[in-house]
Amino acid sequence: MLYTVADVDIVLHGNETAAEHKGKRCEISVECGKIEGVIQNGEITVRRLISTDPVQYLNKKYAPGAVWKQNNS
């Protein structure tokens, strides 16, 4: 349930077609767990971290939106 001043139609606009543009989903195993990312234009963008170690959520390289570099692991 949304509680926002933004117009719900604008917030959810494109939800039906968004999946087509999202690129290929991937999962990368890292030391602390897994990263869920999306491959777009040859780059992997971090979508979320799946880990039981809360400290890793303060690490910017695992932050949503960060570009994942292979040498990060």
Place this chain on the structure above:
Amino acid sequence: MEENRSTNGQDREAEQIIESGSVTKSSGRHCIHCLTVIGQIEGHYILPEHNKTTKYEHVIPQLVAIEEDPEIEGLLILLNTVGGDVEAGLAIAEMVAGMSKPTVSMVLGGGHSIGVPLAVSANTSFIAPTATMTVHPIRMNGLVLGVPQTFSYFNRMQERITSFVCENSKISAERFRELMTKTGDLVTDVGTVLGGEDAVREGIIDRLGTLSDSMKELCGLIDEKKKTAADDGKLAPKEEL
């Protein structure tokens, strides 16, 4: 700047900047973490990509890490949000309210809808004079059944927000409900837009202020907590050998 920065703190900051560009700040008097809550609070559903979002599944473990980290002494929350998912917002707000470390929130630009409980969840809340907060009823998208139970459900959801805000600020539940259902303030909606001064006058936010005021308050709370801990240490009975 104080000269009492710990070597550990400096090493940690350097490491964070090199490794992660983290926003934990330790070059000042205290090591604080700055959490920015922006755009939509994303909840159980991933929002389309044109939205800027704060993801609760990332923020919640961050709050656990901040609470657990012995070097982080306080939390500064900067809010500029249009609201978002009720349960994600309340979850973050409850986490902040339950922290043992000093917390200060600062509303900049806007702290609307579910941003209100987030703003009041800190120990002390500030709002910039130009910032606004919109208090309005909950809405629902998708199929809505026109039956009394729907309104009862809406009421219960709104009550969750009202009770949290009233428990963590000085506004009464009656007044908050009144602001929530006021007509004549918004063009195509019911509710109230509160400017910085209005939010303070209504008792939702503690003070009008700037970033430096927030930092000063947070440092003061940290110093107070350290002093209390030191006093408790002195008063605690010594263990018998």
